[in-house]
Amino acid sequence: MSTHFVGEGNIGSAPEFREFPNGNDEPRRLLRLNVYFDNPVPTKDGFEDRGGYWAPVELWHREAEHWQSLYQKGMRVLVEGRTVRDEWEDADENERVTFKIEARRVGILPYRIESVMLSPKHASDPAHPAE
Structure with missing residues (x-):
C-alpha cells in the first residue's frame, strides 16, 4: 500500500549511496536521505515546531x-513521492513495520545556501536540450 506524499524538511545526516548489481544491465543506484519533516507554526517570536517526524527517503x-555530493546534512528540501510500508525483522527477529518515502523528486530549497554553481548545458543531454 502506498500514498502520494509531498513534504518539506531538513536532511538530518550525510546522504548514503548504494549500488546494486543488475545482471548485465547498468547497476541500480540508490541515494538514501534521512529527513526531518517539521510542522512549523508561527508565533509572535518566530516559529515553533509542533510535532514533526523523521522518515527515510529513497531516491532511485x-x-x-x-547527487550524493549535492545533498548535505542540514539542507532544506522539498520531497515528492509516495509513502511505502516497509516490513522487516530486527536483530532479535521481532517483526517491525515502518514507513519510508520513495521519492520521485527531491528539490533543494534556498534556505542556508551560500552559493550556487551551474554546470554548462551539454548538447548530448536529452534532459537539457541546447538552445
Missing part, C-alpha cells in the same frame, strides 16, 4: 552517485 536514479 542513475545520477544518485553524483
Whole structure:
C-alpha cells in the first residue's frame, strides 16, 4: 500500500549511496536521505515546531552517485513521492513495520545556501536540450 506524499524538511545526516548489481544491465543506484519533516507554526517570536517526524527517503536514479555530493546534512528540501510500508525483522527477529518515502523528486530549497554553481548545458543531454 502506498500514498502520494509531498513534504518539506531538513536532511538530518550525510546522504548514503548504494549500488546494486543488475545482471548485465547498468547497476541500480540508490541515494538514501534521512529527513526531518517539521510542522512549523508561527508565533509572535518566530516559529515553533509542533510535532514533526523523521522518515527515510529513497531516491532511485542513475545520477544518485553524483547527487550524493549535492545533498548535505542540514539542507532544506522539498520531497515528492509516495509513502511505502516497509516490513522487516530486527536483530532479535521481532517483526517491525515502518514507513519510508520513495521519492520521485527531491528539490533543494534556498534556505542556508551560500552559493550556487551551474554546470554548462551539454548538447548530448536529452534532459537539457541546447538552445
